[in-house]
Amino acid sequence: MSEFDFDPFYQALNRAGLGNWQAQLSAEIERALTKRDGNLPAWLAALAALPEISCDYCSLDKPEVTAGTVLPADAKPVSQLKETLMQLSPWRKGPFNLHGIKIDSEWRSDLKWARVAPHIADLKGRRVLDVGCGNGYYLLRMAGAGASIAVGIDPSLLFLAQFTAINHYCRQNTAFMLPIGFEQMPEEMQCFDTVFSMGVFYHRRSPFDFLKSLRLLLRKNGELILETLVIEGDQNSVLVPPDRYARMNNVWFIPSVQAMLAWLNKAGFANAKAVDVCKTTVEEQRRTEWMPGESFAACLDPVCSDLTIEGHPAPVRAVFIAERP
Numbered sequence: 477m478s479e480f481d482f483d484p485f486y487q488a489l490n491r492a493g494l495g496n497w498q499a500q501l502s503a504e505i506e507r508a509l510t511k512r513d514g515n516l517p518a519w520l521a522a523l524a525a526l527p528e529i530s531c532d533y534c535s536l537d538k539p540e541v542t543a544g545t546v547l548p549a550d551a552k553p554v555s556q557l558k559e560t561l562m563q564l565s566p567w568r569k570g571p572f573n574l575h576g577i578k579i580d581s582e583w584r585s586d587l588k589w590a591r592v593a594p595h596i597a598d599l600k601g602r603r604v605l606d607v608g609c610g611n612g613y614y615l616l617r618m619a620g621a622g623a624s625i626a627v628g629i630d631p632s633l634l635f636l637a638q639f640t641a642i643n644h645y646c647r648q649n650t651a652f653m654l655p656i657g658f659e660q661m662p663e664e665m666q667c668f669d670t671v672f673s674m675g676v677f678y679h680r681r682s683p684f685d686f687l688k689s690l691r692l693l694l695r696k697n698g699e700l701i702l703e704t705l706v707i708e709g710d711q712n713s714v715l716v717p718p719d720r721y722a723r724m725n726n727v728w729f730i731p732s733v734q735a736m737l738a739w740l741n742k743a744g745f746a747n748a749k750a751v752d753v754c755k756t757t758v759e760e761q762r763r764t765e766w767m768p769g770e771s772f773a774a775c776l777d778p779v780c781s782d783l784t785i786e787g788h789p790a791p792v793r794a795v796f797i798a799e800r801p
Contacts (some may be wrong), residue, residue, distance in 0.1 A: 479520070480509070480640060485627075485652040492603055492625040496661055508631060519637040522563040524733060526644050527553040529575055534646045536620025539586035543645040544575035544768070551761040556778040564638050566767040569613040574645050582767035584760045585613045588703070592795050597699050599623045600667035605693060608676035612639035612653045618672075620648040626651040627668075629658065639737040664692045670699050675793075677704035678727050687743035694800040700745060705730045706753065711738050715788065722775035722791055724786045733794055745798035756791040 482505055486498050513519075534543040570581030588639040588683060600622030609615050609628025612635070618626040619798045628655065630636075660677075671693050680686040688716035690700055707715045707733035721727035733750045740748035775791075777783040782790050 480636060480655075482626070482652075482654075484649055485654070487768075488625050488649060488652060493666055494625075496602070497665060497667075500662045501654065501656075501788055504656045505654055508633065508655045508660070509633075513633045516633055516637075517539065519634060520563060522560050523637060523640055523644070525560045525563075526554075526641060527556045527560070529553050529557070529645070531575075531645050531647065532683065536616045536646070536648065538620075539590070540571045540573045540578075541616050541620075541642065541646070542573040543642070543647075544573065562643060562766070564634065564641060564713050566634075566769060567611070568767060569610040570766075572613070572642055574642070579766055580764040581613075582761060582764060582771055583678070587760050588793075589614060589617050591752045591754060592674075592703065593617075593703060595797060596701055596796065599670060603627075603667065604670045605668045605672065605744050607673040607690070609635075609653060611635040612651060614643065614672065615639075615651040615653060616642070616646065616648070616673065618766045619648055620733060623650060623670075628653045629656050629661065631655055631657045658686075658689070661689075661693065663689070665725045666692060666695055667699060668693050670701065674701070674703035674728065676748060677702060678721075678730055681728050683729050683739060684733075684743055687739065687745070696800060698800045700740075700796075700798045700800070702736075702740075702798070703793060704736065704796070706733050706736060706792055707789050708792075709733060709735070711735050717786070717788060720786055721788055722772075722786075723770075736796055740796060740798045744800070746801040748796060748798035750794050750796050752795040754793055756793060 480548055489495055530545055531543050532545040554575055559656055567579050567581040569583050569585045570579050571690055572579040601624050604618050604623045604626040606615050606628040609630045612628055615626045615628040636653055636655045671690055705728050711734040713732040714735055715730040717727050737748050758773050763771045775785055777785055784790055
């Protein structure tokens with residue numbers, strides 16, 4: 477394995493009736509891959525070093541995305557696999573299990589998926605887009621839920637390498653990750669049945685432009701699932717951090733639940749509702765062997781865990797669902 481192969485994606489795009497977007501997406505993918513990350517050679521070397529182990533099973537519909545075969549834990553290919561996967565650290569999203577190697581990622585993404593999944597339309601047969609998909613954990617869960625095609629976009633080449641490593645063993649042909657940003661998506665595609673945007677909204681400088689662009693990616697009556705940070709307050713309550721928020725320097729707007737609902741309506745969505753509000757905990761986001769750097773605990777006030785290290789309200793996340801009328 478040397479370079480990333482997008483031919484299976486283009487084939488799936490045609491099967492899904494979206495082949496007319498191939499030329500534009502292909503051009504953006506090629507453009508993205510020319511912006512070389514200095515770490516890319518090492519990541520490609522790690523992908524090339526993945527041991528060839530036959531895969532007897534693959535599970536995409538359980539909390540731990542799993543692919544593998546029954547091998548002794550001390551078998552040489554297994555120990556080589558862990559060493560190789562470690563070269564793709566840090567692993568932010570998961571968990572995954574490849575041939576008995578448990579990738580205990582920083583985020584227990586399965587917990588968020590468990591909060592989201594009960595409230596959304598059945599994904600079986602749907603064309604799905606995940607904006608800011610990370611390494612594709614949710615994409616694979618979407619495929620496991622029956623999506624006809626699940627497309628994820630994220631400009632990080634490390635995340636693409638991680639997704640490629642996972643799919644080297646899963647070998648599924650429904651979920652695909654593209655190394656492009658949201659701005660590189662063709663405008664007004666209006667073709668997805670479901671669009672997910674989880675953990676992205678507060679990083680956008682222009683929230684209404686972002687919401688409008690999300691709406692134009694959906695078909696008529698398509699469903700948006702948006703998960704974002706929120707604060708307490710009424711329809712007029714919005715936190716605009718003057719500097720960092722929970723050590724993040726690119727957080728622009730954190731609305732209240734009521735403000736977010738008003739923004740969705742103003743952006744042209746219908747039937748907007750909040751289906752889950754949940755405080756982030758150190759059990760859901762934490763340091764692990766696979767992400768050894770600072771994590772969520774370092775973002776909180778050491779005396780009062782209800783505050784961030786900067787003195788803002790500690791992170792609370794809400795899931796919103798809305799429709800394109």
